[in-house]
Amino acid sequence: MKHRTELLALFTVGLILIGLPVAALGYQHGLRPATTSTRVIDIDARIPENGGFGPDAVRVTAGEPVTLRFASMDVTHGIAIGPGLGVDLGHVDPGTVKEATLTFDEPGTYTYYCTTWCSADHWRMRGTIQVIDPDNPGLVVPAPPDPVIEKLIEEGVDIDAVHGVDQEHRAMLAFERQPSAGQGTALADTLVILMEMTDREWRRSHTPMQAVERLAAHNPRSDEAVLRDVAAYLWTQDASLETLLQAEALYNQSCAACHGQYGSGDGPAADTTAETPVAFADAAYMFEMRSDVLYAKIRRGGMGTGMPNFGTLFTQAETWALVEYLWTLAVSSTADVPE
Amino acid sequence: MLNDGRIDLLARAPLLKRVLKARAFQPVMMLLTLFAFTLAILTGIAGTPAGSRNFGIIFVWIVWWALLIVVLVPFFGRLWCTVCPIPAPGEWLQRRAIVQRRPGKLWTRGLRWPRRLKNMWLQNFGFLGVAVFSTIILTRPSVSAWLLLSFLLVGVVLSALYKNRVFCRYVCPVGGFIGLYSMLSPVELRVADPDVCADHKTKDCITGNEFGYGCPWMVFPGSLTRNAYCGMCMECLKTCPKNNIVLNLRPFGSDLMVAKERRLDEAYKAFIMLGCALLYSAVLLGPWGWLKNWANMDTLPHWLLYAAGFVTFNLAVLPGLFGLVVWLIRRVTRQKRPFPQMFVDYAYTLIPLGLAAWIAFSFGFVLVNGSYALAVLSDPFGWGWDLFGTADTSWTPLGTSLIPFLQVGVLTAGLVFALNTAYKIARQQVVNHRPAFLATLPVAGFAVVVTLSFLRLYLG
Numbered sequence: 001m002k003h004r005t006e007l008l009a010l011f012t013v014g015l016i017l018i019g020l021p022v023a024a025l026g027y028q029h030g031l032r033p034a035t036t037s038t039r040v041i042d043i044d045a046r047i048p049e050n051g052g053f054g055p056d057a058v059r060v061t062a063g064e065p066v067t068l069r070f071a072s073m074d075v076t077h078g079i080a081i082g083p084g085l086g087v088d089l090g091h092v093d094p095g096t097v098k099e100a101t102l103t104f105d106e107p108g109t110y111t112y113y114c115t116t117w118c119s120a121d122h123w124r125m126r127g128t129i130q131v132i133d134p135d136n137p138g139l140v141v142p143a144p145p146d147p148v149i150e151k152l153i154e155e156g157v158d159i160d161a162v163h164g165v166d167q168e169h170r171a172m173l174a175f176e177r178q179p180s181a182g183q184g185t186a187l188a189d190t191l192v193i194l195m196e197m198t199d200r201e202w203r204r205s206h207t208p209m210q211a212v213e214r215l216a217a218h219n220p221r222s223d224e225a226v227l228r229d230v231a232a233y234l235w236t237q238d239a240s241l242e243t244l245l246q247a248e249a250l251y252n253q254s255c256a257a258c259h260g261q262y263g264s265g266d267g268p269a270a271d272t273t274a275e276t277p278v279a280f281a282d283a284a285y286m287f288e289m290r291s292d293v294l295y296a297k298i299r300r301g302g303m304g305t306g307m308p309n310f311g312t313l314f315t316q317a318e319t320w321a322l323v324e325y326l327w328t329l330a331v332s333s334t335a336d337v338p339e
Numbered sequence: 340m341l342n343d344g345r346i347d348l349l350a351r352a353p354l355l356k357r358v359l360k361a362r363a364f365q366p367v368m369m370l371l372t373l374f375a376f377t378l379a380i381l382t383g384i385a386g387t388p389a390g391s392r393n394f395g396i397i398f399v400w401i402v403w404w405a406l407l408i409v410v411l412v413p414f415f416g417r418l419w420c421t422v423c424p425i426p427a428p429g430e431w432l433q434r435r436a437i438v439q440r441r442p443g444k445l446w447t448r449g450l451r452w453p454r455r456l457k458n459m460w461l462q463n464f465g466f467l468g469v470a471v472f473s474t475i476i477l478t479r480p481s482v483s484a485w486l487l488l489s490f491l492l493v494g495v496v497l498s499a500l501y502k503n504r505v506f507c508r509y510v511c512p513v514g515g516f517i518g519l520y521s522m523l524s525p526v527e528l529r530v531a532d533p534d535v536c537a538d539h540k541t542k543d544c545i546t547g548n549e550f551g552y553g554c555p556w557m558v559f560p561g562s563l564t565r566n567a568y569c570g571m572c573m574e575c576l577k578t579c580p581k582n583n584i585v586l587n588l589r590p591f592g593s594d595l596m597v598a599k600e601r602r603l604d605e606a607y608k609a610f611i612m613l614g615c616a617l618l619y620s621a622v623l624l625g626p627w628g629w630l631k632n633w634a635n636m637d638t639l640p641h642w643l644l645y646a647a648g649f650v651t652f653n654l655a656v657l658p659g660l661f662g663l664v665v666w667l668i669r670r671v672t673r674q675k676r677p678f679p680q681m682f683v684d685y686a687y688t689l690i691p692l693g694l695a696a697w698i699a700f701s702f703g704f705v706l707v708n709g710s711y712a713l714a715v716l717s718d719p720f721g722w723g724w725d726l727f728g729t730a731d732t733s734w735t736p737l738g739t740s741l742i743p744f745l746q747v748g749v750l751t752a753g754l755v756f757a758l759n760t761a762y763k764i765a766r767q768q769v770v771n772h773r774p775a776f777l778a779t780l781p782v783a784g785f786a787v788v789v790t791l792s793f794l795r796l797y798l799g
Contacts, residue, residue: 069723
């Protein structure tokens with residue numbers, strides 16, 4: 001009896017010290033993956049100063065269902081996966097976990113990123129999902145070239161150059177009032193509008209100021225401020241309200257921290273960037289900008305300025321919507337002309 | 340008389356005596372805690388690094404800690420040491436048995452523990468060593484797990500080198516403060532009649548017999564006057580052929596009045612525990628974010644400054660301030676007793692104050708974070724399991740409006756207890772009421788300032 005008790009105790013000790021680890025680890029890493037069709041990938045989120053995402057790169061196979069589990073290790077983060085997946089897990093508070101189960105149909109590269117201003121280096125908090133072709137696992141599909149950026153390069157436009165006007169020039173050009181798209185809408189029918197200006201593609205590759213100069217040539221009696229109102233109308237007429245609201249959400253999430261909620265270049269993180277963030281609300285600056293250059297800067301980032309690239313986060317359509325939204329920050333939408 | 344005013348629980352509850360005398364009692368309890376302990380280490384190393392989703396962090400630093408400091412130590416003394424799994428593997432290897440009393444010598448090198456280390460100093464420095472890393476240990480499951488594992492391994496190594504539970508008695512940083520605060524508890528293991536032990540020739544409680552081992556804590560029950568070093572393993576209850584062991588219910592804090600056993604190492608343990616409670620409260624619950632960052636090792640120089648300040652406060656500043664208090668007592672009462680002896684004596688006043696502070700401090704985070712326990716019970720590793728259907732239990736702070744009242748109540752009770760202890764200690768030194776009362780005043784001032792500091796930190 002005594003011997004049996006001792007053996008039972010010894011067996012229990014063995015069960016605890018050996019059986020428990022073997023059972024737990026064996027189930028998690030052997031039995032569980034074998035009996036479930038969805039692979040689980042745990043990703044820890046820390047502020048970039050402490051390592052960012054861990055792991056910051058994962059490989060999945062196209063067609064393979066995968067659950068990505070994000071756990072915040074320090075502060076509140078926001079997790080989204082893009083581009084074009086529409087996955088936004090919202091806030092992940094410290095010590096909590098949120099997950100998304102996805103099946104990537106095509107090989108390619110996606111990005112999981114933080115959407116909440118978690119630290120000074122918040123924008124660095126990104127991770128890559130490499131989706132591999134199951135028939136050709138060694139092949140890494142390169143990101144397709146962006147036709148807009150390609151065209152700009154072909155045209156010889158230096159995306160990284162300081163666009164618009166310098167401070168001294170801008171002071172001379174500073175508009176006496178903000179251009180009014182609302183006023184421009186009312187005036188458009190009374191003026192000669194060149195055919196090319198009604199073409200969205202033309203507007204995207206020209207600055208509003210170029211349009212104002214051409215309008216002035218064909219409407220010699222019109223005041224330049226009036227012509228700027230018309231340009232403001234032309235540059236803001238394309239986007240629907242729904243598109244602008246979606247773009248506004250993206251802007252608030254990704255741009256406002258530096259550029260300011262109203263595009264004044266005075267966001268709470270404006271002091272942390274290498275160069276002072278651009279003020280989109282400065283109409284004189286924006287009237288010297290091209291939409292396709294704004295688009296390229298958003299997608300590629302601004303070299304040496306502290307402006308990160310968003311091309312791996314946003315779709316091309318989302319980027320264009322964002323550009324449309326930037327124009328609404330530069331001009332007034334009301335028909336009332338301020339004094 | 341030794342047992343005057345005591346109630347012998349073993350005489351009142353024969354079933355309890357049967358349970359405690361059973362050889363299987365302690366191993367069964369240890370196996371249960373060993374299971375939780377192994378799981379805590381395993382989850383710490385292999386589970387999620389998110390502390391609030393990790394069994395190791397939640398069950399060790401919230402559930403176990405709350406159980407220990409709020410229930411076990413104040414009401415049952417060293418009961419945790421009865422069931423603690425840390426010394427178990429070492430002790431089982433020493434005995435080459437888990438349940439039964441195996442005849443023959445213990446399996447150990449049988450080295451002599453250095454005489455100069457036969458005190459609490461190692462435990463004092465060990466606790467301080469762990470305490471300066473506590474913010475990191477409490478929040479990082481892997482660090483926490485390696486610490487627990489290291490305790491276990493040190494326990495095994497020391498068992499292989501030295502007889503009995505040298506680790507528990509002289510090394511364990513937790514055992515040190517449990518021993519100190521167990522002196523307050525209303526439960527004690529003693530002998531019914533010390534004369535019976537004195538006359539007993541074979542001293543089975545030390546040598547062991549066929550029913551049990553000699554005291555692993557190296558204590559002679561016949562001369563036991565305090566709880567500090569009795570691990571309540573109940574071996575003496577099994578071995579005593581004279582049926583002379585009793586488990587008493589007694590007034591709180593009886594051991595504090597045992598003047599001849601007071602020592603400087605224990606006095607310093609009281610300072611360290613009180614100082615750590617104060618500093619933890621400031622770091623973890625206070626409004627100073629920078630201090631928390633320093634403790635969390637945001638940069639090495641910051642942490643070094645924090646650690647230096649932490650150690651200096653506990654070993655020099657707090658004892659130094661208390662030294663001034665004792666100097667004042669000597670001035671007021673014109674006593675001729677040596678200063679060091681008075682310093683040690685009055686330091687025991689801080690034991691109830693310190694325990695109350697730890698309980699109040701623990702209320703601050705245990706009730707707030709206790710609900711995490713349900714989630715990690717179902718998903719101990721944070722791997723997305725749901726063993727008992729509670730994995731999705733959301734964080735729900737409990738009794739947040741009650742916490743300040745509990746803290747004020749406990750701290751006030753601790754203060755009153757401390758003042759009463761100070762007066763009783765004074766009466767041991769000066770017979771008359773008036774000088775004893777005067778001697779109490781400086782200590783009372785110190786205790787009031789300390790209590791107010793805690794209240795300031797907790798209530799803002």
